[in-house]
Amino acid sequence: MGHSVAIIGTRGYPSFYGGFETLVRHLAPYLAGEGWDVTVYGRDGATSPDMRDRDPRVHTVTTRGIESKSLSTLSYGLTSCADAAKQKPDVALVMNVANGYFLPLLKARGVPTVVNVDGIEWERAKWGKAAKTAFRTGAKLTAKHADRLICDSSEIARRWATDFGRDSDFIPYGGTDPGPLDPVIELADRPYVLMVARFVPENTVGEFITAAEHLSERWNVAIVGSSGYGGDLDERVRLLAATRSNVHWFGHLSDDRKLFSLWQHAGAYFHGHSVGGTNPALVQAMACGTPIVARDTVYNREVLSDTGLFTQPHPHHIAQTIDALLCDPDQRQRLRDSAKLRGMKHYSWEGVCGAYAKALTSAIRTRTQMVT
Template sequence: MKISIIGTRGIPNHYGGFEQCAEYLALGLVKRGFEVIVYNSHNHPYQQNEWNGVQIVHCYDPEDKLGTVGQFIYDFNCIRDVRKRDCDIILQLGYTSSSVWGWLLPKKAIITTNMDGLEWKRTKYKRVIKRFLQYAESLGVKYSDYLISDSIGIQNYLLEKYKVSSTYIAYGAKTFFNNDVIALERYNLCPYEYDMLIARLEPENSIEIILDGVIGAKLNRSFLVIGNHNTSYGNYLKEKYSQCSQIKFLDGIYDIEILNNLRYYSNIYFHGHTVGGTNPSLLEAMASNSLICANDNEFNRYILREDAVYFKNSLDVSQYLDNVKYEDEKFQTMLANNKMKIRYMYDWEIIINQYMNHFIEIYNR
């Protein structure tokens, strides 16, 4: 079976969640005997046409020159190329800038789309952008033969709004074992003597609520903010908290071993995401034995259930920072339960098999 994956900036991953999904999925499918093509931006750091058995097709991507408009051009170029590839199945990861070109997708191929999260709910977008994203979402449904939801919340939403069923396949993670304090030394950190968050610095990820809670706690422990802060919102946050020396903006870190070690040795890991389905960084925190304090919403509760503490406001954050210590025996069951979930529900091998079974089923239909 010949499968193309579109909708990402490419592999190996140098960007984010969908790219990491494409990387694991492509490698896993090749090992299982599939022929796999992944589309890469022309300026992706990896410039070869093959990677560990995965075919790589580079398409022109002017996002660095044109911003968001460039994403639409890149997706158009990918779809124009995939029309020539005679694929059995095309997997779209997301719909935001590709769905407007959905009418160009090849009719002979089966189109299955991972619908991502509720992009139009993101607070950073103006009303006109939110309306477009809702329209793009409807096109993603219209031009797909099958849909994939990475959370039960998204699955229920699609059924309620569009009256369409979708296959639930979560995101994946790998249980982390290679803990090494050397990763902490470059940041002058001691095990369990700091708290942290990893996220895109955007309002809907509760960054300001969490950092207001840090200020309110009046602790001396360092608080790490990991994510690209060279944005307008990032600059706003750095200015607002410039007088708090314990808050350290570390920018984006993309070395998974360093990230896993920072998570592993943190006292509390904060997950403030409010929009979307199964968030990759949440699963990775679970896999890294992190004690998680999450925003109290249905997406996070579905994954974590009773194996986390939850915050609604900055006062909650302050109280947890003042009173919760990773070593407390009462939290060890939470940590063990979360690692069991990764091992038996969210391990990448399980997720790849679920995608494989989905492809076989829709192909046979």
């Protein structure tokens, strides 16, 4: 008889919102295929209604919460953890340290917890002082109560060892090779630069928009993403796309094939993420064979090694590096080949899902040994 697992802290299954949701879209069916009884907790209206996106072996539970930037994660985390504690699965996989507050609910019921700690949330510019404090406290509680920790990068693992004295399992994200795809029609005529990001300051979106004003004089520019809440960055991109015929804003894309095609055919992909570990978008860009220009951070260097170009977070540097790459087809091909090869070697979904299964099984075994 297989084990049961509750997956808590994402928007649900199947959802196309972000990195955690991408992971769950791969992990939940994988575990079900390995004989696990899988339940994914989520939010109403946050998952794809298309049954083709769904594996019928994966159970889903929708709980209630408060839809707001500051309270949604905490409120949904509380209701999900409370329900899971009641159901008492063999193990809970919990995403995000904000849910550290609710781990004692699961602990009291004897449910071992494996927590993906995500990035260093309390250093993100998008959060105010209260939210940063909440995340930091959640991290301390996670360090105290979680049975096992998962970090998606070696640098994040180092921070947790240094700041909280906890060892962790290193499990990154995976990428999917989509095979050859047709280009998006409006971008098929010449090389273009692509950015895919949530519109928050730490993703270098503002600097890229300024760089795009100059790049769009010579090249097509494709932008995927939004803030989700409106605001200045959304308005700047909307205005740029409205006044420049070769600037194309796709908003939030839940069509994987279209997104993968944009990556696959891009002349350059700008990856400006600065806070966090292994970024799912970066790994997927590698799997699509994209020439990558990344903001120079310890996290991006860990993932890319020498298979991408690095730039400082200044509009002039960003524009200059991208422009030079778009003018150099030989360099673009070298980066395409090397990034794809590195992605296949280090960031496959098969390897990622297998490592999660191993961590979950180990947490169950350890808790069972402690009880007996």
